[in-house]
Amino acid sequence: MASVTMRGVRKDYGPxxxxxxxxxxxxxxxxxxxxxxxxxxKSTLLRMIAGLETIxxxxxxxxxxxxxxxxxxxxxxxxxFQSYALYPHMTVAGNISFGLRLRRVVAxxxxxxxxxxxxxxxxxxxxxxxxxQLSGGQRQRVAMGRAMVRNPRLFLFDEPxxxxxxxxxxxxxxxxxxxxxxxxxxxxxxxxxxxxAMTMADxxxxxxxxxxxxxxxxxxxxxxxxxxxxxxxxxxxxxxxIPGTLQNGRLVLADGATLPFPASAAQEGQxxxxxxxxxxxxxxxxxxxxxxxxxxxxxxxxxxxxxxxGVQVIASVRDRFRALPGTxxxxxxxxxxxxxxxxxxxxxxxx
Amino acid sequence: MRRWLLTAIGAVIAGFYLFPVYWMYxxxxxxxxxxNANPPTLIPHAPTLAAFRWIFxxxxxxxxxxxxxxxxxxxxxxxxxxxxxxxxxxxRKKSVWMDVVLIGVMLSQVLPPPLLVTPMFVIFRQLxxxxxxxxxxxxTTTKTLPFAIVxxxxxxxxxxxxxxxxxxxxGSSRTMAFLRITLPLARIGYIVIGALVFxxxxxxxxxxxxxxxxxxxxxxxxxLYGFVGADYSDWGNAMAFASVFVTPVIxxxxxxxxxxxxGLTAGALK
Ligand SMILES: Nc1ncnc2c1ncn2[C@@H]1O[C@H](COP(=O)(O)OP(=O)(O)OP(=O)(O)O)[C@@H](O)[C@H]1O
Ligand SMILES: [Mg+2]
Numbered sequence: 147m148a149s150v151t152m153r154g155v156r157k158d159y160g161p162x163x164x165x166x167x168x169x170x171x172x173x174x175x176x177x178x179x180x181x182x183x184x185x186x187x188k189s190t191l192l193r194m195i196a197g198l199e200t201i202x203x204x205x206x207x208x209x210x211x212x213x214x215x216x217x218x219x220x221x222x223x224x225x226x227f228q229s230y231a232l233y234p235h236m237t238v239a240g241n242i243s244f245g246l247r248l249r250r251v252v253a254x255x256x257x258x259x260x261x262x263x264x265x266x267x268x269x270x271x272x273x274x275x276x277x278x279q280l281s282g283g284q285r286q287r288v289a290m291g292r293a294m295v296r297n298p299r300l301f302l303f304d305e306p307x308x309x310x311x312x313x314x315x316x317x318x319x320x321x322x323x324x325x326x327x328x329x330x331x332x333x334x335x336x337x338x339x340x341x342x343a344m345t346m347a348d349x350x351x352x353x354x355x356x357x358x359x360x361x362x363x364x365x366x367x368x369x370x371x372x373x374x375x376x377x378x379x380x381x382x383x384x385x386x387x388i389p390g391t392l393q394n395g396r397l398v399l400a401d402g403a404t405l406p407f408p409a410s411a412a413q414e415g416q417x418x419x420x421x422x423x424x425x426x427x428x429x430x431x432x433x434x435x436x437x438x439x440x441x442x443x444x445x446x447x448x449x450x451x452x453x454x455x456g457v458q459v460i461a462s463v464r465d466r467f468r469a470l471p472g473t474x475x476x477x478x479x480x481x482x483x484x485x486x487x488x489x490x491x492x493x494x495x496x497x
Numbered sequence: 498m499r500r501w502l503l504t505a506i507g508a509v510i511a512g513f514y515l516f517p518v519y520w521m522y523x524x525x526x527x528x529x530x531x532x533n534a535n536p537p538t539l540i541p542h543a544p545t546l547a548a549f550r551w552i553f554x555x556x557x558x559x560x561x562x563x564x565x566x567x568x569x570x571x572x573x574x575x576x577x578x579x580x581x582x583x584x585x586x587x588x589r590k591k592s593v594w595m596d597v598v599l600i601g602v603m604l605s606q607v608l609p610p611p612l613l614v615t616p617m618f619v620i621f622r623q624l625x626x627x628x629x630x631x632x633x634x635x636x637t638t639t640k641t642l643p644f645a646i647v648x649x650x651x652x653x654x655x656x657x658x659x660x661x662x663x664x665x666x667x668g669s670s671r672t673m674a675f676l677r678i679t680l681p682l683a684r685i686g687y688i689v690i691g692a693l694v695f696x697x698x699x700x701x702x703x704x705x706x707x708x709x710x711x712x713x714x715x716x717x718x719x720x721l722y723g724f725v726g727a728d729y730s731d732w733g734n735a736m737a738f739a740s741v742f743v744t745p746v747i748x749x750x751x752x753x754x755x756x757x758x759x760g761l762t763a764g765a766l767k
Contacts, residue, residue: 198662218665231663235681245667292667 147332148209148299149174150195155204157190157356164190165356168204172334177326179343180336181379182353188336189228191353192302195334196225208300224293225302228309230285232277238288239264239273245296263291266325283314294325301326301333308338315339319346340380344368352376374492377421377485383449386427386459388420389489403455405434406479410486410495418495421485424449424462430478438469452477518743525549525737532732548737556734558741560713561720564630565699565742568716571634572698573691576641577649580690584649585675589658599650606643610703613639618707628711636704641694648693652686653679692753696746717742 155168165187193199197218246256264270267287307315344364352359360372371377377385390397397407436454450461486495526544552558626632664674702718
């Protein structure tokens with residue numbers, strides 16, 4: 147087990163800058179998820195930690211070792227690839243034991259390690275098969291087993307569940323969490339799926355265009371997003387963002403309607419954006435006038451899509467709600483749950 | 498009905514190509530009177546191995562064949578060893594210069610041996626290699642190497658880089674990842690390309706005929722040529738020689754066909 151430290155890490159491909167100013171501390175035994183839009187550099191960052199990509203600037207340390215120039219074989223990390231990258235010419239047992247065989251571990255110990263990994267991952271019946279004869283979920287488990295048996299000081303996961311169907315994904319998510327709880331191994335987990343990010347992480351790192359946008363516990367990111375980007379990225383359905391200008395402490399929309407605006411560092415007349423989560427809007431007589439665009443029951447909640455002063459907002463309510471499109475509706479906002487952002491910089495105006 | 502017609506057309510074309518091969522085997526088994534019979538006979542009336550006995554006893558075909566096998570085998574091994582490094586870096590390194598190199602490799606295949614043989618003769622004479630099999634091996638390798646590089650490059654490109662990355666994270670060096678993962682997965686490619694290189698080298702004529710004047714060193718291609726020129730009336734013996742020469746080629750080719758099919762199913766594992 148080990149901590150990971152990154153200081154001012156950058157990555158360039160020729161003239162193209164992919165990552166810059168990455169400062170990151172991962173504590174021993176911590177489970178970190180790394181989220182961000184496609185192409186923001188998540189895989190690149192992970193591969194740099196693994197040693198599969200060179201580092202263009204800054205320092206990466208694992209435990210107390212500065213690993214910038216250390217080849218992957220000496221870093222003692224394990225990685226689960228999105229493609230699983232199982233060796234097609236080896237059996238499941240051969241795949242799982244490959245790392246141990248390279249280290250010339252004695253055969254009896256290898257057999258024990260493979261058997262216990264197979265038991266945990268429910269692969270006992272499949273040990274003599276080849277990867278080509280396995281289903282997607284089974285391949286995923288083999289990839290996990292290959293990482294596990296080595297008992298590395300750091301686990302890296304690059305979207306390991308993205309090729310699985312929804313049900314299997316939920317199941318594997320729980321298994322990975324349980325595994326982490328049992329082994330206590332430091333883990334960095336890249337995902338597209340923000341439910342995965344929220345549910346698995348001790349701490350989430352949100353990346354955008356080669357930079358870390360914000361890091362914190364899932365609750366922090368949800369309750370106190372530092373920027374418009376994080377506000378829109380974390381949470382589903384995403385936060386309602388309503389742009390306007392600040393006048394006399396209220397948000398004035400394009401058509402002249404006004405909304406309450408939270409106390410903030412904003413100047414009078416500044417272009418600002420109001421953020422509010424769908425669950426903090428509810429229909430209430432005497433509220434602000436809007437029109438229903440659509441109603442989407444999800445089972446647990448009902449989403450009400452409304453047109454409000456030229457912008458679309460989504461309200462999420464617990465109770466059953468029915469209305470035809472075009473019906474007028476009155477909406478109330480929880481005023482203590484409002485978020486304030488600077489429209490120009492995208493940064494929070496929270497004081 | 499259409500399938501039937503296509504099959505028939507295919508059979509006619511195949512027959513057209515295979516008939517000379519059949520004629521060669523049939524003629525090798527005929528007695529010399531029957532060879533010149535008019536009209537010619539399709540099936541030998543009294544098959545005899547006399548021609549084969551003659552070429553083994555009098556023409557020493559065993560020596561020619563042994564030379565051919567040694568030359569082609571050496572060319573194949575040398576070509577595959579040299580092509581491996583070049584093809585692997587061409588497959589893995591993405592850069593404009595790699596494309597330039599690749600185009601250069603392909604262009605070098607355009608030059609025919611008859612054009613190159615004179616400068617090669619001069620070079621090998623200065624090195625004192627004339628009348629050695631090494632000279633022919635080196636010369637023939639210059640012809641097979643570009644072909645092997647281009648083909649092996651495709652084979653390596655089909656092995657996902659992720660697999661090597663996984664092996665490196667698992668604890669192997671780059672070299673070890675290549676030897677334990679990439680090379681076994683490129684196995685089918687090596688067999689197919691090796692067989693094709695072998696056939697190319699086996700049929701090579703221009704280089705050995707120019708670089709080897711000692712009969713004891715010459716391969717069967719050169720032996721066949723000298724033999725046909727010596728006695729034009731002896732068709733039965735010439736055909737027997739040709740049969741012995743061509744049979745290994747046909748066997749190798751049939752094995753190759755099987756491997757290509759099994760190569761296709763092995764790819765399904767990925
Ligand atoms: N070898 C390379 N040469 C040039 N640019 C590259 C190279 N590899 C990756 N990139 C670029 O680096 C950026 C980050 O890629 P990366 O694969 O890290 O994204 P990602 O965040 O993992 O995206 P995704 O979620 O789609 O997997 C992309 O814009 C990509 O085009
Ligand atoms: Mg990625």
